[in-house]
Each structure stands twice: as C-alpha cells, then as structure tokens.
Amino acid sequence: xxxxxxxxxxxxxxxxxxxxxxxxxxxxxxxxxxxxxxxxxxxxxxxxxxxxxxxxxxxxxxxxxxxxxxxxxxxxxxxxxxxxxxxxxxxxxxxxxxxxxxxxxxxxxxxxxxxxxxxxxxxxxxxxxxxxxxxxxxxxxxxxxxxxxxxxxxxxxxxxxxxxxxxxxxxxxxxxxxxxxxxxxxxxxxxxxxxxxxxxxxxxxxxxxxxxxxxxxxxxxxxxxxxxxxxxxxxxxxxxxxxxxxxxxxxxxxxxxxxxxxxxxxxxxxxxxxxxxxxxxxxxxxxxxxxxxxxxxxxxxxxxxxxxxxxxxxxxxxxxxxxxxxxxxxxxxxxxxxxxxxxxxxxxxxxxxxxxxxxxxxxxxxxxxxxxxxxxxxxxxxxxxxxxxxxxxxxxxxxxxxxxxxxxxxxxxxxxxxxxxxxxxxxxxxxxxxxxxxxxxxxxxxxxxxxxxxxxxxxxxxxxxxxxxxxxxxxxxxxxxxxxxxxxxxxxxxxxxxxxxxxxxxxxxxxxxxxxxxxxxxxxxxxxxxxxxxxxxxxxxxxxxxxxxxxxxxxxxxxxxxxxxxxxxxxxxxxxxxxxxxxxxxxxxxxxxxxxxxxxxxxxxxxxxxxxxxxxxxxxxxxxxxxxxxxxxxxxxxxxxxxxxx
Amino acid sequence: xxxxxxxxxxxxxxxxxxxxxxxxxxxxxxxxxxxxxxxxxxxxxxxxxxxxxxxxxxxxxxxxxxxxxxxxxxxxxxxxxxxxxxxxxxxxxxxxxxxxxxxxxxxxxxxxxxxxxxxxxxxxxxxxxxxxxxxxxxxxxxxxxxxxxxxxxxxxxxxxxxxxxxxxxxxxxxxxxxxxxxxxxxxxxxxxxxxxxxxxxxxxxxxxxxxxxxxxxxxxxxxxxxxxxxxxxxxxxxxxxxxxxxxxxxxxxxxxxxxxxxx
Numbered sequence: 001x002x003x004x005x006x007x008x009x010x011x012x013x014x015x016x017x018x019x020x021x022x023x024x025x026x027x028x029x030x031x032x033x034x035x036x037x038x039x040x041x042x043x044x045x046x047x048x049x050x051x052x053x054x055x056x057x058x059x060x061x062x063x064x065x066x067x068x069x070x071x072x073x074x075x076x077x078x079x080x081x082x083x084x085x086x087x088x089x090x091x092x093x094x095x096x097x098x099x100x101x102x103x104x105x106x107x108x109x110x111x112x113x114x115x116x117x118x119x120x121x122x123x124x125x126x127x128x129x130x131x132x133x134x135x136x137x138x139x140x141x142x143x144x145x146x147x148x149x150x151x152x153x154x155x156x157x158x159x160x161x162x163x164x165x166x167x168x169x170x171x172x173x174x175x176x177x178x179x180x181x182x183x184x185x186x187x188x189x190x191x192x193x194x195x196x197x198x199x200x201x202x203x204x205x206x207x208x209x210x211x212x213x214x215x216x217x218x219x220x221x222x223x224x225x226x227x228x229x230x231x232x233x234x235x236x237x238x239x240x241x242x243x244x245x246x247x248x249x250x251x252x253x254x255x256x257x258x259x260x261x262x263x264x265x266x267x268x269x270x271x272x273x274x275x276x277x278x279x280x281x282x283x284x285x286x287x288x289x290x291x292x293x294x295x296x297x298x299x300x301x302x303x304x305x306x307x308x309x310x311x312x313x314x315x316x317x318x319x320x321x322x323x324x325x326x327x328x329x330x331x332x333x334x335x336x337x338x339x340x341x342x343x344x345x346x347x348x349x350x351x352x353x354x355x356x357x358x359x360x361x362x363x364x365x366x367x368x369x370x371x372x373x374x375x376x377x378x379x380x381x382x383x384x385x386x387x388x389x390x391x392x393x394x395x396x397x398x399x400x401x402x403x404x405x406x407x408x409x410x411x412x413x414x415x416x417x418x419x420x421x422x423x424x425x426x427x428x429x430x431x432x433x434x435x436x437x438x439x440x441x442x443x444x445x446x447x448x449x450x451x452x453x454x455x456x457x458x459x460x461x462x463x464x465x466x467x468x469x470x471x472x473x474x475x476x477x478x479x480x481x482x483x484x485x486x487x488x489x490x491x492x493x494x495x496x497x498x499x500x501x502x503x504x505x506x507x508x509x510x511x512x513x514x515x516x517x518x519x520x521x522x523x524x525x526x527x528x529x530x531x532x533x534x535x536x537x538x539x540x541x542x543x544x545x546x547x548x549x550x551x552x553x554x555x556x557x558x559x560x561x562x563x564x565x566x567x568x569x570x571x572x573x574x575x576x577x578x579x580x581x582x583x584x585x586x587x588x589x590x591x592x593x594x595x596x597x598x599x600x601x602x603x604x605x606x607x608x609x610x611x612x613x614x615x616x617x618x619x620x621x622x623x624x625x626x627x628x629x630x631x632x633x634x635x636x637x638x639x640x641x642x643x644x645x646x
Numbered sequence: 647x648x649x650x651x652x653x654x655x656x657x658x659x660x661x662x663x664x665x666x667x668x669x670x671x672x673x674x675x676x677x678x679x680x681x682x683x684x685x686x687x688x689x690x691x692x693x694x695x696x697x698x699x700x701x702x703x704x705x706x707x708x709x710x711x712x713x714x715x716x717x718x719x720x721x722x723x724x725x726x727x728x729x730x731x732x733x734x735x736x737x738x739x740x741x742x743x744x745x746x747x748x749x750x751x752x753x754x755x756x757x758x759x760x761x762x763x764x765x766x767x768x769x770x771x772x773x774x775x776x777x778x779x780x781x782x783x784x785x786x787x788x789x790x791x792x793x794x795x796x797x798x799x800x801x802x803x804x805x806x807x808x809x810x811x812x813x814x815x816x817x818x819x820x821x822x823x824x825x826x827x828x829x830x831x832x833x834x835x836x837x838x839x840x841x842x843x844x845x846x847x848x849x850x851x852x853x854x855x856x857x858x859x860x861x862x863x864x865x866x867x868x869x870x871x872x873x874x875x876x877x878x879x880x881x882x883x884x885x886x887x888x889x890x891x892x893x894x895x896x897x898x899x900x901x902x903x904x905x906x907x908x909x
Contacts, residue, residue: 030785031784031791031797144854144855145854258798261798
C-alpha cells in the first residue's frame with residue numbers, strides 16, 4: 001500500500017482507510033442535509049475519474065470546473081488529479097464571452113459544470129473554443145433534450161464499467177502522481193490585463209494546508225461551510241487543501257441565497273469570509289435590531305457597549321476588571337450568545353477574513369461578542385498562505401506574522417517579498433511573467449507595499465503600484481483612503497484620484513441596502529439606485545462620512561494631504577459585468593478612470609454638475625443606457641494636526 | 647439551443663360552442679377550441695375580451711349557458727371546481743390567492759391537500775399513515791421548491807415576499823398538486839423584465855420536465871409568441887384567431903384588434 005501522503009488523491013485514499021465512516025462532505029438537498037463519508041467520497045471520485053478516463057481524459061490535461069459549491073464539483077477536481085490531470089475552477093458568474101478567453105488559454109477539452117445555466121454558457125462559447133469537446137453536468141434539470149452533453153450520473157456509470165474492465169488501472173494512475181505535479185490552475189482576477197493561469201502543485205497546496213492546520217490545530221472534527229467561489233484561492237485552500245490535509249467535513253449550502261440559514265443549521269467550527277460577508281451579516285442584524293421592541297433594543301445597546309469596552313480584551317486573555325467581567329458574563333447569556341447563534345457562529349473556534357481590509361468597527365464587533373476573528377494574508381500565487389494572526393496577538397492594522405515555513409522580507413519600494421514551499425510553479429504559458437514575478441533568490445514579488453512592525457507583524461499599506469504621489473510630493477495611497485470610506489455602512493465602493501494632482505477627489509457608490517433602509521425610515525421616496533444616489537439628503541449623508549475621514553486623515557502625518565476635497569456619487573453601481581470591478585470585486589482603477597474621464601475632469605475643473613450617460617450590461621448580455629446629472633459635492637477639509645517633522 | 651419540439655399529443659380538452667352570459671352581458675359567444683396533451687396553449691386578447699372567463703369555464707367556476715366541454719373523452723355541459731381539481735387541473739390566479747400569513751412551505755403544502763387520505767384523528771395523533779403521508783408530501787413539496795428555486799424563502803410568510811416571488815409561490819402550489827393540466831391566469835402580469843424571463847423559463851421547464859399541459863392567459867405578446875405552441879385570440883367574447891404564433895401574428899383580425907382599426 002502506498003503510504004506517501006504527498007498528493008491530494010493519496011490523501012483521499014488515506015482518509016478512506018483511516019476514517020472511512022467519518023463525514024467528508026455534506027450538501028443540503030431537498031431540504032435535508034445529505035452526508036457522504038470518506039469512503040463514499042473515495043468511491044464517487046473513483047467513478048468520476050474512471051468515467052473521464054473512459055472518455056479519453058489523460059495525464060496533463062485540464063478539466064474546467066464551473067458552478068456553485070457542489071460536492072461533485074469538488075470531487076471532480078480530485079478525479080482529474082487522480083488521473084494526473086489539472087483542475088481549472090472558473091468563476092461561475094462570468095458570462096460566456098469571458099469564458100472564451102480562459103477556456104482557450106487553458107486549452108480546455110473537458111468541462112464539468114453545475115447546471116443548465118453553465119451548460120448554455122459552454123455551448124455558447126464552444127464555437128470559439130476549438131478544443132472543448134466534452135461537457136458534463138451535475139443537475140439535469142432542463143437538460144433533457146440537449147445533445148452532446150452528458151450527466152455526471154452517466155459519466156460515473158461509464159466509469160464503473162471502465163473500472164471493472166481495467167482492474168488496478170485507477171490505483172496505478174494515482175501511484176504515478178508526483179508531489180511536484182501541478183494540481184490546480186487558478187486564474188488571477190486580472191486587475192490589470194487578461195487573467196493569468198497560476199499553476200500550483202500538490203506539494204505547494206499541501207504545505208499551505210498543513211501549515212494552516214498545524215497553526216490553528218484543525219482536526220477531522222472540524223467542520224466548515226463551503227460557499228465562496230470555487231475558483232478563488234481562499235476556497236481552494238480551506239475547502240480543498242485543508243479539507244484533504246485535516247480530513248474534516250465540508251458542507252455545501254443549498255443555494256447561494258440560503259447561506260445564512262445553512263450557516264445556522266451547520267454551525268461550523270471554522271469559518272472563512274471576506275470582510276464584505278461579515279459586513280453584510282452585521283448589517284442584517286442591525287436592521288433587524290432596529291425593528292425590535294424597545295426593551296430588546298435597550299438590552300442590546302447596553303451590552304454592546306459592555307462588549308466594546310472589554311469583549312476583545314477578554315477574548316485575547318488580557319486582564320479585565322471584575323465588574324466588567326461580570327457584566328460581560330451576563331451579556332453573553334442575554335445578548336452575545338443568542339446573537340452568535342443567529343449568526344450561525346455558536347461553535348466557531350476560528351474565523352478568518354482576508355481579501356480586503358476590514359473596518360475597525362466591524363472587526364472589533366465580532367471579536368467583542370466572542371468570535372475569534374483573525375486576519376490572514378496571501379495571494380493566489382502563494383496558495384493564500386503568507387501571514388496568519390496567532391491567537392492572542394490579533395491586531396487590527398496588521399495581517400499577522402509570517403506563517404510556518406514562510407520566509408518574508410521587505411524589498412525595494414517597500415514591496416513584500418516571500419519565499420517558501422507554497423509558491424506557484426509558473427504562470428501558465430507566460431514565462432516572461434513568471435520570470436518577472438520571482439526574483440533571482442526565489443522570492444515572489446507580491447506587489448503589495450508593506451512594513452514589518454516591532455513585533456514582527458506585517459502591515460499592508462496599499463498595492464505597490466497604486467501608491468503614487470500628489471503634486472506636492474506627499475504620498476498618495478488610494479486604497480487606504482477608499483478603505484476608510486468603505487468602512488461606513490452607507491458607502492459600498494469608492495475610487496480615489498490624486499496621483500500627480502494637487503488634491504484628492506473621489507467617486508462614491510452608496511450601499512443600496514443600507515442607504516435604502518435609511519431613506520425608508522425617513523420617508524424619503526426613491527425609484528432606484530440612480531434616483532436615490534442623487535437625493536440631496538443622501539449627498540449630505542455621504543458628505544458627513546467624507547468629512548469624518550478627512551478629520552482622521554488630518555491627524556495621520558503625511559497622509560493629511562490626502563483629504564478628499566470633492567466627490568460625487570456615481571449614477572450606477574460599479575459592476576464586474578461592465579468590467580469596472582474584477583470578479584473578486586476589486587476596482588479596476590485605470591479602466592474606471594478612463595471610462596469616467598469626463599467626471600474626473602468635472603471634479604478637478606470646479607464644475608458643480610456634470611451629465612453622464614453609461615451603457616450598462618446585464619448578466620445575460622442585454623444592455624441598457626443609464627443617464628443622470630451628477631451633482632459634485634465639496635467636502636470640508638481640516639488643517640493637519642500632529643504632522644511629523646519631515 | 648433549447649429544443650422547441652414538444653411532444654404535443656392527443657386532444658385532451660375540447661370546448662365546443664361555449665357561450666357564457668351574466669344577465670344581459672355576453673362574456674363569451676360561441677367559442678370552440680381544443681388543447682392537446684403536453685402543449686403550451688395561450689389565450690390572448692385585449693382587456694375584457696373574456697380570457698379569464700374562459701379559464702373559469704374550464705375549471706368550473708363559471709357554468710356556460712350553451713356548449714359542451716369534453717375533458718379526457720368525457721363530455722359535459724360544465725365542469726365544477728372540485729371535479730376539475732380531482733381530475734388533475736390546477737390553476738393560478740390573476741390576483742394572487744395565497745394564505746398571506748402562512749409560510750411558503752405551508753402554502754405549497756396546501757397544494758397537496760387532495761393527496762392526503764388520512765383523517766383528522768390520525769393526523770392529530772401523528773401515527774402510521776398520517777406520518778408516512780406527511781413525509782411523502784413534504785418530499786414532493788421540496789422537489790417543487792428546488793425546481794422553482796425558492797429554497798431561501800421556505801420559512802418566510804408569503805405576505806412579506808415581493809410580488810414576483812409570490813407569483814412563483816403560487817405556481818409552486820399549483821405544481822405541488824402534480825397536475826396534468828395547469829391553468830395560468832396572467833402569470834407574468836406586473837412583473838419586471840427579469841422576473842418575466844425567470845417565469846418563462848419556469849413555465850418551459852415545467853412543461854419539459856413533467857410534460858404538464860399548460861393553458862395560459864397573457865397580456866405580453868412577446869412572452870406569448872415565444873413560449874406557446876398554439877394561440878387562441880379572443881376579442882369582445884368572440885374567437886377571432888387560432889393557430890401557431892406565426893399564423894396568429896399574420897392574422898388581419900388580430901392585428902386590428904390589437905392595434906385598432908380606422909373607421
């Protein structure tokens with residue numbers, strides 16, 4: 001028996017041997033949680049792999065994986081890897097046109113997709129993708145009359161026949177796998193240019209998974225909810241890498257809209273979410289709290305004040321006065337416990353956030369009600385594994401210490417450089433990019449500007465290439481300003497401009513949920529986003545937010561010059577379908593600046609109102625024109641206080 | 647991509663010379679048409695043309711003064727709602743008729759009412775047959791919930807849902823009865839474009855997956871022409887056109903009725 005545990009298929013077989021009855025995967029189907037044990041998963045993967053083999057899938061080939069988090073899509077990744085193939089998960093919400101590039105770039109011949117929606121997109125892309133021959137689907141609904149596509153059930157049935165006809169073949173394929181083989185190719189979201197395929201090996205992801213599991217003592221008894229896009233490196237690390245290293249249980253939600261409910265039902269012990277998700281959860285709670293009776297509201301307010309005062313300290317194990325401790329204990333009984341339960345976080349031991357900066361209030365809120373929320377730092381090229389915050393050393397403005405086996409240093413221009421077993425093998429078919437991103441000593445250039453503080457914690461300031469200078473030479477870190485703005489619940493997105501200019505101006509997107517609710521409580525009528533965004537009351541609301549961050553910036557040394565002088569609220573939400581955001585919802589700064597050049601001119605040209613018309617593209621490819629007259633607001637700025645002598 | 651060749655089968659419903667009047671008001675005059683198994687049959691016409699009356703005649707809410715209705719070979723003067731439901735005809739309403747205070751799940755469960763055989767006492771003490779039936783019915787309901795993608799509102803009271811979703815819940819309740827014929831009264835009225843597209847997809851999916859025969863009333867010509875196999879056109883209670891969408895589109899009487907005609 002093969003005792004090596006250096007590829008994912010071998011890890012799967014290992015779990016099937018050691019803990020055959022332990023739940024490996026759950027999915028809510030027809031309202032009931034279905035469970036597959038490790039031995040059942042091993043059997044399912046075997047059937048999928050043999051089916052692919054029967055249809056001609058061979059070593060080194062790429063298998064596209066497209067859909068929401070479904071067990072059989074996770075298993076498909078293992079099936080491809082068992083045959084020495086490479087899984088290529090893709091963002092499921094992209095339109096067909098976007099798939100064409102990636103499918104061609106990865107020379108996809110086989111695609112395992114979720115449902116009719118994805119099959120339609122594959123068939124639409126197929127004429128432009130010469131290699132694409134085999135399309136398999138999980139959910140047969142609406143696909144009865146489709147030709148030349150095949151269901152997973154049929155695929156697995158063919159696989160079982162193939163397996164019987166070729167005894168020992170499957171095991172021999174797994175035995176051929178090497179730890180340095182590429183296991184997965186993840187496409188970077190492409191803030192700049194076309195997406196690049198990042199080739200990561202079994203060894204890299206297993207190292208990252210093992211490092212994380214040891215660091216946080218994750219075992220097979222843990223349980224997580226797998227609800228983030230499968231094409232995202234974070235999900236691949238948590239729901240795949242660590243899943244197979246630790247042997248815990250992944251739970252697939254019923255649908256994208258039921259995640260809140262599913263979270264409560266499962267009660268995971270380990271949880272990962274970008275700040276946006278934590279923010280949405282909090283907003284939901286706050287909106288419900290405002291509708292609650294006065295006694296409940298009073299209790300909530302009182303004990304949240306207690307939690308703010310001492311909750312985070314109690315979680316970090318710091319000394320706290322006995323009176324506060326008693327109050328906190330009572331609060332835990334009456335408010336925090338029930339609240340954690342509503343959030344589905346009663347059993348959480350460790351929660352991580354990453355992908356973007358998290359607001360101070362948000363971060364403190366979760367920690368103060370006893371949820372061990374921590375930050376981590378990493379990118380696709382490093383298996384999302386560079387820095388982790390150790391328990392008891394959680395700081396808001398840092399992303400933690402270098403993780404085990406990671407070698408980190410700060411290079412020229414403050415750029416963060418890392419080296420370790422988790423690095424990418426290469427960018428697929430892009431040797432120039434590969435050479436550019438890894439220096440002679442084997443350090444990967446993260447492209448983030450950061451610094452190490454006295455305790456050895458890494459603090460990220462901005463993207464190295466985004467850090468610019470104002471006309472007077474002062475540092476201009478747009479992300480830093482935008483994040484400050486986005487920490488207000490009313491502001492969903494912000495884009496700051498200022499490089500080579502004399503002052504900073506910004507575009508704002510309001511948060512429809514939060515501002516909509518605010519307007520409703522004030523009896524302010526509106527017809528939609530465009531209308532609401534241009535209400536004088538809303539503009540005043542946003543101006544207050546801007547002025548508040550200006551006051552903060554005034555006290556932050558060199559950044560005092562980055563106060564936002566003028567701003568406008570955009571007439572539409574920035575959207576990945578219009579190429580304004582990446583699929584991971586990061587602003588494509590250059591594109592936005594070009595597209596809305598006329599608005600920037602208006603901001604800097606001193607105009608009070610500017611007319612704009614924009615073409616909006618819907619998910620199904622239809623388009624529509626949105627036009628509006630945008631009012632430009634001037635915000636109060638403050639004299640710099642506490643400016644350090646240069 | 648999606649195939650539009652449906653397995654239209656035998657005629658299962660034939661209406662012959664139906665006339666319906668309320669006092670002196672003639673709602674329907676001498677109307678005849680048929681519905682084939684598995685097809686999507688649309689009834690269109692301007693306001694007050696008699697579309698809803700036609701549907702009410704089919705499921706027995708109104709009793710026509712003249713004419714006959716032949717359903718699955720059985721010829722009668724009129725239907726009655728109970729018999730219609732028992733023989734596999736389900737419907738939705740123009741103005742949503744759900745229990746607003748009850749959850750989506752409970753509303754859809756009421757669609758299974760006719761399938762429940764256990765009596766009140768058995769259900770009250772929750773044993774044997776009652777329990778088995780409830781499980782079986784719940785499973786069916788969950789399939790419908792999955793089919794119409796409304797898992798996220800399973801426990802939400804219907805009154806709190808937006809209009810488009812309520813329409814979907816109503817369709818779910820009708821589907822839960824596992825009908826062989828489904829009457830849809832303006833399933834897309836008052837919906838926005840996206841909701842209409844969703845609804846069209848569900849109607850086509852239901853038809854494809856379960857082979858359910860559909861009779862639908864619709865205002866939106868675009869929708870009708872896209873999804874129906876055959877269309878009946880009514881105007882002032884009379885039939886002025888009948889045929890495939892293309893035939894109806896070319897019919898001069900229909901064009902006049904919809905676009906108006908110079909006198």
